[in-house]
Amino acid sequence: MQSFAFVVNGAEIVVTVPPETPLLYALRNDLALTGTRFGCGDGLCGVCTVLVDGEPRWACQLRVWEVEAKRVETVEALIAEPRHPLVTEVLAGNAGQCGYCLSGILMQARALLDRTDGVPDRAAIATALAGNLCRCGAHGRILDAIERAARTIAEAA
Ligand code: FES
Ligand code: FES
Structure with missing residues:
Protein backbone atom coordinates (compact mmCIF):
# COMPACT_ATOMS: atom_id res chain seq x y z
CA MET A 1 0.00 0.00 0.00
CA GLN A 2 1.08 3.54 -0.70
CA SER A 3 -0.45 6.97 -0.15
CA PHE A 4 -1.21 9.31 -3.04
CA ALA A 5 -2.34 12.93 -2.78
CA PHE A 6 -4.36 14.65 -5.45
CA VAL A 7 -7.30 17.02 -5.82
CA VAL A 8 -10.77 15.71 -6.54
CA ASN A 9 -13.55 18.17 -7.33
CA GLY A 10 -11.59 20.92 -5.61
CA ALA A 11 -10.80 19.00 -2.42
CA GLU A 12 -7.32 17.79 -1.53
CA ILE A 13 -7.50 14.08 -0.77
CA VAL A 14 -5.15 11.24 0.09
CA VAL A 15 -5.83 7.63 -0.73
CA THR A 16 -3.81 4.68 0.50
CA VAL A 17 -3.96 1.89 -2.04
CA PRO A 18 -1.68 -0.40 -4.04
CA PRO A 19 0.01 1.93 -6.61
CA GLU A 20 -1.36 0.06 -9.60
CA THR A 21 -4.94 0.59 -8.46
CA PRO A 22 -6.99 2.10 -11.30
CA LEU A 23 -8.15 5.63 -10.60
CA LEU A 24 -11.68 4.40 -11.26
CA TYR A 25 -11.49 1.99 -8.33
CA ALA A 26 -10.02 4.62 -6.01
CA LEU A 27 -12.80 7.04 -6.91
CA ARG A 28 -15.58 4.52 -6.46
CA ASN A 29 -14.28 2.33 -3.63
CA ASP A 30 -12.11 4.65 -1.55
CA LEU A 31 -13.75 8.03 -2.14
CA ALA A 32 -17.38 6.89 -2.60
CA LEU A 33 -17.64 8.86 -5.86
CA THR A 34 -19.78 6.29 -7.59
CA GLY A 35 -21.01 8.64 -10.32
CA THR A 36 -18.05 7.55 -12.42
CA ARG A 37 -19.08 4.23 -13.89
CA PHE A 38 -17.39 0.96 -14.68
CA GLY A 39 -18.18 -0.42 -18.12
CA CYS A 40 -15.68 -2.28 -20.24
CA GLY A 41 -12.69 -1.65 -17.98
CA ASP A 42 -10.59 -1.61 -21.12
CA GLY A 43 -10.65 1.91 -22.55
CA LEU A 44 -13.38 1.13 -25.07
CA CYS A 45 -16.67 2.59 -23.82
CA GLY A 46 -15.99 5.92 -22.13
CA VAL A 47 -18.40 5.53 -19.20
CA CYS A 48 -15.51 6.12 -16.78
CA THR A 49 -14.52 9.49 -18.31
CA VAL A 50 -13.17 12.03 -15.82
CA LEU A 51 -11.13 15.18 -16.34
CA VAL A 52 -7.49 15.19 -15.27
CA ASP A 53 -6.07 18.70 -15.29
CA GLY A 54 -8.98 19.56 -17.57
CA GLU A 55 -8.40 16.79 -20.11
CA PRO A 56 -10.85 13.89 -20.54
CA ARG A 57 -9.32 10.57 -19.57
CA TRP A 58 -10.59 7.04 -19.05
CA ALA A 59 -10.36 6.47 -15.27
CA CYS A 60 -10.19 2.71 -15.82
CA GLN A 61 -6.94 3.15 -17.72
CA LEU A 62 -5.15 5.48 -15.29
CA ARG A 63 -3.29 4.17 -12.26
CA VAL A 64 -3.57 6.19 -9.08
CA TRP A 65 0.11 7.09 -9.13
CA GLU A 66 -0.44 8.80 -12.52
CA VAL A 67 -2.76 11.42 -11.02
CA GLU A 68 -0.65 12.27 -7.99
CA ALA A 69 -0.64 16.06 -7.48
CA LYS A 70 -3.11 16.50 -10.35
CA ARG A 71 -6.66 17.86 -10.46
CA VAL A 72 -9.36 15.27 -11.07
CA GLU A 73 -12.92 16.26 -11.78
CA THR A 74 -15.82 13.82 -11.75
CA VAL A 75 -19.48 14.08 -12.62
CA GLU A 76 -20.27 14.89 -8.99
CA ALA A 77 -18.76 18.33 -9.63
S1 FES B 1 -14.85 1.47 -18.30
FE1 FES B 1 -14.96 1.51 -20.50
S2 FES B 1 -13.45 3.01 -21.03
FE2 FES B 1 -13.27 2.82 -18.88
S1 FES C 1 -26.35 3.66 -22.32
FE1 FES C 1 -28.41 3.90 -21.70
S2 FES C 1 -28.80 6.04 -22.01
FE2 FES C 1 -26.80 5.71 -22.85
Whole structure:
Protein backbone atom coordinates (compact mmCIF):
# COMPACT_ATOMS: atom_id res chain seq x y z
CA MET A 1 0.00 0.00 0.00
CA GLN A 2 1.08 3.54 -0.70
CA SER A 3 -0.45 6.97 -0.15
CA PHE A 4 -1.21 9.31 -3.04
CA ALA A 5 -2.34 12.93 -2.78
CA PHE A 6 -4.36 14.65 -5.45
CA VAL A 7 -7.30 17.02 -5.82
CA VAL A 8 -10.77 15.71 -6.54
CA ASN A 9 -13.55 18.17 -7.33
CA GLY A 10 -11.59 20.92 -5.61
CA ALA A 11 -10.80 19.00 -2.42
CA GLU A 12 -7.32 17.79 -1.53
CA ILE A 13 -7.50 14.08 -0.77
CA VAL A 14 -5.15 11.24 0.09
CA VAL A 15 -5.83 7.63 -0.73
CA THR A 16 -3.81 4.68 0.50
CA VAL A 17 -3.96 1.89 -2.04
CA PRO A 18 -1.68 -0.40 -4.04
CA PRO A 19 0.01 1.93 -6.61
CA GLU A 20 -1.36 0.06 -9.60
CA THR A 21 -4.94 0.59 -8.46
CA PRO A 22 -6.99 2.10 -11.30
CA LEU A 23 -8.15 5.63 -10.60
CA LEU A 24 -11.68 4.40 -11.26
CA TYR A 25 -11.49 1.99 -8.33
CA ALA A 26 -10.02 4.62 -6.01
CA LEU A 27 -12.80 7.04 -6.91
CA ARG A 28 -15.58 4.52 -6.46
CA ASN A 29 -14.28 2.33 -3.63
CA ASP A 30 -12.11 4.65 -1.55
CA LEU A 31 -13.75 8.03 -2.14
CA ALA A 32 -17.38 6.89 -2.60
CA LEU A 33 -17.64 8.86 -5.86
CA THR A 34 -19.78 6.29 -7.59
CA GLY A 35 -21.01 8.64 -10.32
CA THR A 36 -18.05 7.55 -12.42
CA ARG A 37 -19.08 4.23 -13.89
CA PHE A 38 -17.39 0.96 -14.68
CA GLY A 39 -18.18 -0.42 -18.12
CA CYS A 40 -15.68 -2.28 -20.24
CA GLY A 41 -12.69 -1.65 -17.98
CA ASP A 42 -10.59 -1.61 -21.12
CA GLY A 43 -10.65 1.91 -22.55
CA LEU A 44 -13.38 1.13 -25.07
CA CYS A 45 -16.67 2.59 -23.82
CA GLY A 46 -15.99 5.92 -22.13
CA VAL A 47 -18.40 5.53 -19.20
CA CYS A 48 -15.51 6.12 -16.78
CA THR A 49 -14.52 9.49 -18.31
CA VAL A 50 -13.17 12.03 -15.82
CA LEU A 51 -11.13 15.18 -16.34
CA VAL A 52 -7.49 15.19 -15.27
CA ASP A 53 -6.07 18.70 -15.29
CA GLY A 54 -8.98 19.56 -17.57
CA GLU A 55 -8.40 16.79 -20.11
CA PRO A 56 -10.85 13.89 -20.54
CA ARG A 57 -9.32 10.57 -19.57
CA TRP A 58 -10.59 7.04 -19.05
CA ALA A 59 -10.36 6.47 -15.27
CA CYS A 60 -10.19 2.71 -15.82
CA GLN A 61 -6.94 3.15 -17.72
CA LEU A 62 -5.15 5.48 -15.29
CA ARG A 63 -3.29 4.17 -12.26
CA VAL A 64 -3.57 6.19 -9.08
CA TRP A 65 0.11 7.09 -9.13
CA GLU A 66 -0.44 8.80 -12.52
CA VAL A 67 -2.76 11.42 -11.02
CA GLU A 68 -0.65 12.27 -7.99
CA ALA A 69 -0.64 16.06 -7.48
CA LYS A 70 -3.11 16.50 -10.35
CA ARG A 71 -6.66 17.86 -10.46
CA VAL A 72 -9.36 15.27 -11.07
CA GLU A 73 -12.92 16.26 -11.78
CA THR A 74 -15.82 13.82 -11.75
CA VAL A 75 -19.48 14.08 -12.62
CA GLU A 76 -20.27 14.89 -8.99
CA ALA A 77 -18.76 18.33 -9.63
CA LEU A 78 -21.34 18.98 -12.36
CA ILE A 79 -24.26 17.73 -10.29
CA ALA A 80 -23.39 19.83 -7.22
CA GLU A 81 -25.17 23.17 -6.88
CA PRO A 82 -25.02 25.36 -8.84
CA ARG A 83 -25.82 22.56 -11.24
CA HIS A 84 -23.94 22.69 -14.52
CA PRO A 85 -26.17 23.52 -17.55
CA LEU A 86 -25.19 20.18 -19.10
CA VAL A 87 -26.88 18.34 -16.23
CA THR A 88 -29.89 20.66 -16.33
CA GLU A 89 -30.43 20.11 -20.05
CA VAL A 90 -29.85 16.36 -19.97
CA LEU A 91 -32.49 16.05 -17.26
CA ALA A 92 -34.88 18.54 -18.89
CA GLY A 93 -34.69 16.70 -22.19
CA ASN A 94 -34.87 13.17 -20.75
CA ALA A 95 -31.72 12.72 -22.78
CA GLY A 96 -30.78 9.36 -21.40
CA GLN A 97 -32.67 6.09 -21.35
CA CYS A 98 -30.93 3.89 -18.76
CA GLY A 99 -28.49 6.73 -18.07
CA TYR A 100 -25.44 4.50 -17.63
CA CYS A 101 -23.39 6.34 -20.24
CA LEU A 102 -24.28 9.81 -19.05
CA SER A 103 -21.65 10.55 -16.42
CA GLY A 104 -18.90 9.86 -18.94
CA ILE A 105 -20.67 11.80 -21.67
CA LEU A 106 -21.24 14.76 -19.38
CA MET A 107 -17.54 14.94 -18.57
CA GLN A 108 -16.54 14.62 -22.20
CA ALA A 109 -19.03 17.36 -23.11
CA ARG A 110 -17.78 19.55 -20.31
CA ALA A 111 -14.25 19.32 -21.68
CA LEU A 112 -15.54 20.21 -25.16
CA LEU A 113 -17.48 23.25 -23.95
CA ASP A 114 -14.54 24.40 -21.83
CA ARG A 115 -12.21 24.44 -24.83
CA THR A 116 -14.72 25.91 -27.31
CA ASP A 117 -15.51 29.56 -27.85
CA GLY A 118 -19.24 29.88 -28.42
CA VAL A 119 -21.49 27.00 -29.40
CA PRO A 120 -19.83 24.00 -31.04
CA ASP A 121 -21.63 22.68 -34.08
CA ARG A 122 -23.34 19.31 -34.09
CA ALA A 123 -20.49 17.61 -35.90
CA ALA A 124 -17.94 18.86 -33.36
CA ILE A 125 -20.08 17.55 -30.49
CA ALA A 126 -20.49 14.17 -32.18
CA THR A 127 -16.76 13.97 -32.83
CA ALA A 128 -15.95 14.79 -29.22
CA LEU A 129 -18.30 12.02 -28.07
CA ALA A 130 -17.04 9.43 -30.53
CA GLY A 131 -15.38 7.41 -27.78
CA ASN A 132 -18.38 7.52 -25.44
CA LEU A 133 -20.80 4.76 -26.29
CA CYS A 134 -24.52 4.77 -25.55
CA ARG A 135 -25.96 1.30 -25.85
CA CYS A 136 -29.51 2.68 -25.61
CA GLY A 137 -29.09 4.70 -28.78
CA ALA A 138 -30.03 7.95 -27.04
CA HIS A 139 -27.37 9.90 -28.91
CA GLY A 140 -29.82 12.24 -30.66
CA ARG A 141 -31.36 13.52 -27.45
CA ILE A 142 -27.96 13.73 -25.79
CA LEU A 143 -26.58 15.86 -28.64
CA ASP A 144 -29.66 18.10 -28.42
CA ALA A 145 -29.11 18.58 -24.69
CA ILE A 146 -25.44 19.45 -25.15
CA GLU A 147 -26.33 22.00 -27.82
CA ARG A 148 -28.88 23.62 -25.50
CA ALA A 149 -26.37 23.72 -22.64
CA ALA A 150 -23.77 25.28 -24.92
CA ARG A 151 -26.24 27.99 -25.93
CA THR A 152 -27.11 28.66 -22.27
CA ILE A 153 -23.44 29.06 -21.40
CA ALA A 154 -22.75 31.25 -24.42
CA GLU A 155 -25.71 33.51 -23.65
CA ALA A 156 -24.55 33.93 -20.05
CA ALA A 157 -21.00 34.87 -21.04
S1 FES B 1 -14.85 1.47 -18.30
FE1 FES B 1 -13.27 2.82 -18.88
S2 FES B 1 -13.45 3.01 -21.03
FE2 FES B 1 -14.96 1.51 -20.50
S1 FES C 1 -28.80 6.04 -22.01
FE1 FES C 1 -28.41 3.90 -21.70
S2 FES C 1 -26.35 3.66 -22.32
FE2 FES C 1 -26.80 5.71 -22.85
